[in-house]
Amino acid sequence: MTPDDGRILVAEAPANASRSKLKLIDCDVHHALRSSKDLYPYLATRWHDHIAQFGRRRPVPFLASSPYPKTAPALSRTDSWPPNGGPPGSDLAFLQEQLLDRYNIEYGMLHLLTSGMDERNQDLGNALCCAINDWQYEHWTQKDKRLKAAIVVPGEDAVAAVKEIERWAGNPDFCQISIVTHSIEPLGRRRYWPIYEAAEAHNLPIGLHSSGTNGHAVTSAGWCSYYVEEQHNVALSQQNLAISLVCEGVFERFPALKAVIIEAGFVWVPAVCWRLDQHWARMRGEVPHLTRKPSEYFRSNLWYSSQPADEPENPQDLRQVIEWLGWDRLMFATDYPHWDMDNPEHVFKFRMTEAEQQQVFAGNARAVYGLA
Amino acid sequence: MKSVRHGGIDCDVHPALPGMAALLPYLDPYWQEQVTVRGIDGLDLSSFPTQMDAHGRADWREAGHKPGSSLELLRRDALDGFGSQLAICNPLYGVLAIYNEHFAAAVARAMNDWITAEWLDREPRLRASITVAAQNAEHAVDEIERRAGDQRFVQVLLLSQDDVPLGNRRYWPIYAAAARHGLTIGVHAGSTYRHAITSNGWPSYYLEDYAAHAQGFQSNLLSLVHEGVFAKFPSLKVVFIESGFTWLPTFMWRANKTWRGVRAEVPWVDRPPSDIIRDHVRFTLQPTDAPPTGADMERVLNQIGSDDMLLFSTDYPHWQFDGDNVWPAGFSDTLKQRVLVDNPRNAYPRLKEALS
Amino acid sequence: MARHIVADAGEIPPGGRKLVTIRGREIGVFNQNGDYFALLNRCPHQGAELCKGTLIGLATSTGPGNFELTRHGEMLKCPWHGWEYDIRTGQSWCDPNDIKARAYPVTVEHGATLVKGPFVAETFQVEIEQDYVVIEV
Numbered sequence: 001m002t003p004d005d006g007r008i009l010v011a012e013a014p015a016n017a018s019r020s021k022l023k024l025i026d027c028d029v030h031h032a033l034r035s036s037k038d039l040y041p042y043l044a045t046r047w048h049d050h051i052a053q054f055g056r057r058r059p060v061p062f063l064a065s066s067p068y069p070k071t072a073p074a075l076s077r078t079d080s081w082p083p084n085g086g087p088p089g090s091d092l093a094f095l096q097e098q099l100l101d102r103y104n105i106e107y108g109m110l111h112l113l114t115s116g117m118d119e120r121n122q123d124l125g126n127a128l129c130c131a132i133n134d135w136q137y138e139h140w141t142q143k144d145k146r147l148k149a150a151i152v153v154p155g156e157d158a159v160a161a162v163k164e165i166e167r168w169a170g171n172p173d174f175c176q177i178s179i180v181t182h183s184i185e186p187l188g189r190r191r192y193w194p195i196y197e198a199a200e201a202h203n204l205p206i207g208l209h210s211s212g213t214n215g216h217a218v219t220s221a222g223w224c225s226y227y228v229e230e231q232h233n234v235a236l237s238q239q240n241l242a243i244s245l246v247c248e249g250v251f252e253r254f255p256a257l258k259a260v261i262i263e264a265g266f267v268w269v270p271a272v273c274w275r276l277d278q279h280w281a282r283m284r285g286e287v288p289h290l291t292r293k294p295s296e297y298f299r300s301n302l303w304y305s306s307q308p309a310d311e312p313e314n315p316q317d318l319r320q321v322i323e324w325l326g327w328d329r330l331m332f333a334t335d336y337p338h339w340d341m342d343n344p345e346h347v348f349k350f351r352m353t354e355a356e357q358q359q360v361f362a363g364n365a366r367a368v369y370g371l372a
Numbered sequence: 373m374k375s376v377r378h379g380g381i382d383c384d385v386h387p388a389l390p391g392m393a394a395l396l397p398y399l400d401p402y403w404q405e406q407v408t409v410r411g412i413d414g415l416d417l418s419s420f421p422t423q424m425d426a427h428g429r430a431d432w433r434e435a436g437h438k439p440g441s442s443l444e445l446l447r448r449d450a451l452d453g454f455g456s457q458l459a460i461c462n463p464l465y466g467v468l469a470i471y472n473e474h475f476a477a478a479v480a481r482a483m484n485d486w487i488t489a490e491w492l493d494r495e496p497r498l499r500a501s502i503t504v505a506a507q508n509a510e511h512a513v514d515e516i517e518r519r520a521g522d523q524r525f526v527q528v529l530l531l532s533q534d535d536v537p538l539g540n541r542r543y544w545p546i547y548a549a550a551a552r553h554g555l556t557i558g559v560h561a562g563s564t565y566r567h568a569i570t571s572n573g574w575p576s577y578y579l580e581d582y583a584a585h586a587q588g589f590q591s592n593l594l595s596l597v598h599e600g601v602f603a604k605f606p607s608l609k610v611v612f613i614e615s616g617f618t619w620l621p622t623f624m625w626r627a628n629k630t631w632r633g634v635r636a637e638v639p640w641v642d643r644p645p646s647d648i649i650r651d652h653v654r655f656t657l658q659p660t661d662a663p664p665t666g667a668d669m670e671r672v673l674n675q676i677g678s679d680d681m682l683l684f685s686t687d688y689p690h691w692q693f694d695g696d697n698v699w700p701a702g703f704s705d706t707l708k709q710r711v712l713v714d715n716p717r718n719a720y721p722r723l724k725e726a727l728s
Numbered sequence: 729m730a731r732h733i734v735a736d737a738g739e740i741p742p743g744g745r746k747l748v749t750i751r752g753r754e755i756g757v758f759n760q761n762g763d764y765f766a767l768l769n770r771c772p773h774q775g776a777e778l779c780k781g782t783l784i785g786l787a788t789s790t791g792p793g794n795f796e797l798t799r800h801g802e803m804l805k806c807p808w809h810g811w812e813y814d815i816r817t818g819q820s821w822c823d824p825n826d827i828k829a830r831a832y833p834v835t836v837e838h839g840a841t842l843v844k845g846p847f848v849a850e851t852f853q854v855e856i857e858q859d860y861v862v863i864e865v
Contacts, residue, residue, distance in 0.1 A: 079808075182572060185574070220563065221538065225539075225540070228631060229591070232627060237572055239586075265626060268623070272583070274618055278660075283582070317675055340809060342774065343776075343808075603792055639788050
């Protein structure tokens with residue numbers, strides 16, 4: 001399916017030069033496979049046959065559609081389909097033109113929405129993760145040094161995940177570890193701890209981009225009906241995920257571990273912290289492994305990508321939330337080429353000081369990811 | 373007591389059923405025998421373990437009894453303790469979680485007889501929610517019709533995390549009956565455990581479960597708005613009970629933003645979700661999940677953008693605050709007065725009539 | 729305010745559009761069944777090239793479960809966030825009073841009238857017997 005191109009008769013390209021003097025770090029850039037065959041060179045022949053015969057099996061109702069059909073084809077801006085074909089995000093040259101060059105992006109952190117982690121056949125899932133990493137390296141990070149990849153790991157199989165982390169750790173093209181956020185168990189549970197141990201040991205942040213399928217209802221009250229709900233519920237599930245990492249004691253056990261919540265927005269963080277602190281005060285006997293108030297872990301071990309940035313009626317309210325959140329926690333992201341992307345030139349409708357801009361648009365990410 | 377306490381309406385107190393034995397007089401012979409012969413008991417909700425300090429404040433407990441099971445104590449600690457003119461009883465016995473819908477309907481009916489005879493008839497300051505078996509809307513509507521003539525029932529009680537989100541049409545006959553009789557829909561924190569407490573599965577700790585009610589309520593709020601419940605039932609008010617409310621402003625920002633781009637999917641939602649929520653949804657005061665300072669709370673209240681939405685509650689006998697510090701810092705006296713009386717009156721049509 | 733000739737009347741088919749640049753401003757000109765409309769090619773929300781969006785109908789409802797689609801092709805859906813704009817007025821559907829795409833008056837005029845001026849037609853050789861699409865900017 002391709003979008004209606006609107007039968008444009010004359011399309012003069014606008015000035016493509018970025019108006020921003022600031023060099024940005026974009027914490028959420030989506031490259032894409034042209035087709036799953038892109039991975040075949042990195043997969044054993046056994047899997048070519050397997051995929052051809054059995055396909056991929058994930059806990060979702062439809063073979064080739066999201067359970068909740070999105071608001072735009074491929075979830076993407078309708079102007080992001082590469083002129084040379086392929087889905088949005090699959091053409092490096094077009095991604096460079098439409099994103100990296102256009103917005104003066106120094107580094108773009110890649111997040112592939114395809115993972116092997118939610119594949120039900122674990123051997124296939126593990127093979128897919130390895131192949132994805134080889135493909136990212138050869139076709140993306142080696143071709144444009146501005147692009148940095150995440151080590152995609154099969155998080156439900158911690159042993160295999162650690163093995164894959166070890167394969168790439170130390171390679172400067174890989175800046176973080178990617179686990180799907182719709183995990184089978186809350187990500188603070190022990191089964192995932194070997195991954196955190198490896199992450200901490202190699203000083204690699206865990207990048208938690210909203211993604212994946214786990215068979216659980218989209219809400220704790222069951223399945224909603226509409227995409228307009230699901231899109232928001234995905235962000236709510238990230239709130240539960242952050243609560244899990246904190247309350248289950250991950251950051252007590254791995255105090256140097258960094259976790260980045262990606263594409264869940266950030267405005268919800270203060271209220272989650274207030275709630276946790278209040279009830280922890282009455283229930284702390286249950287979680288003696290927490291030596292600090294829950295909110296303090298949010299301030300020391302968690303970071304948040306900005307997109308989708310909220311748009312309160314009074315733009316100053318957003319500044320207030322960032323004050324509560326901490327200016328050192330927020331990292332700009334476009335989410336290019338997805339339909340709900342943020343344009344760095346228009347995303348914040350209030351004035352930031354230069355120092356604040358530096359932090360949000362580059363400095364915080366530079367520090368978290370250890371970029372030069 | 374320091375705080376304003378004159379004649380408030382406490383919108384969330386929890387009388388506790390001591391056990392199934394207390395319901396026997398109100399069950400018909402078949403269910404009496406079933407309960408007795410099979411030893412059916414212990415249907416308190418896992419969401420609210422009665423032994424926890426958090427669900428029975430130390431100074432509101434009586435040794436050997438479930439917190440909230442004594443009318444005398446409720447009178448002393450909740451009604452007299454806060455000078456409330458009225459209090460709304462929300463019994464949390466696990467009727468909504470029973471798998472056998474016929475048994476659930478029988479227990480719901482017995483619960484309503486029990487609360488009428490042993491609480492409402494003995495204490496004129498009490499009002500109550502109707503316990504229903506929402507497992508099957510027909511049962512629930514029958515029970516609403518049975519109670520509707522008693523003006524002391526002011527609301528129909530549901531749980532925040534059940535089989536399907538609360539906007540689902542499965543619930544609409546219940547909403548229609550409520551609207552018909554001037555009853556409010558009360559949604560109390562709690563899960564029937566039909567689904568994992570989070571969309572990522574089951575957390576290890578109760579603290580996480582309790583925190584996650586906030587997300588569960590938010591999912592339901594999306595559902596109520598986008599399924600069009602308030603378009604279909606324009607007079608309906610929904611009260612979120614024990615949900616917290618400091619998450620509301622940022623929730624509304626996101627809901628509005630998503631709606632702007634995706635609204636054609638639900639064309640009956642013809643104005644921003646925040647407008648619909650401000651018109652139709654109310655929140656009880658406790659727990660407040662307050663920010664660290666009163667100045668911050670003032671900012672949150674300002675962001676909520678309406679003085680009409682909060683309803684006074686103590687959440688008796690749950691432990692949400694110490695002593696008589698029911699008011700978090702940051703509430704002006706004017707706002708307190710609205711929260712104490714005006715807002716509850718406007719949220720509960722039947723209270724408006726009773727007090728006019 | 730100057731008048732600019734931007735197209736031959738037959739050049740933009742019904743349901744079609746043409747992007748033109750006038751004094752450095754990109755403007756989309758739409759032909760809606762013989763009626764012409766012009767909008768600035770910039771979404772007031774986050775600056776997307778609005779006029780490259782999809783033309784859709786207006787989805788409305790009399791109540792939950794009722795779906796009606798009217799004004800086929802008269803709403804422009806922004807290529808990014810999907811906000812809908814009325815191509816006749818530039819008003820957004822979600823917030824018509826405060827969020828509007830800049831709209832310009834468009835007329836179709838006969839060459840014989842146009843040669844009397846004043847107008848700007850950098851790229852057009854105006855012929856008396858032809859009709860032209862004219863925008864006031």
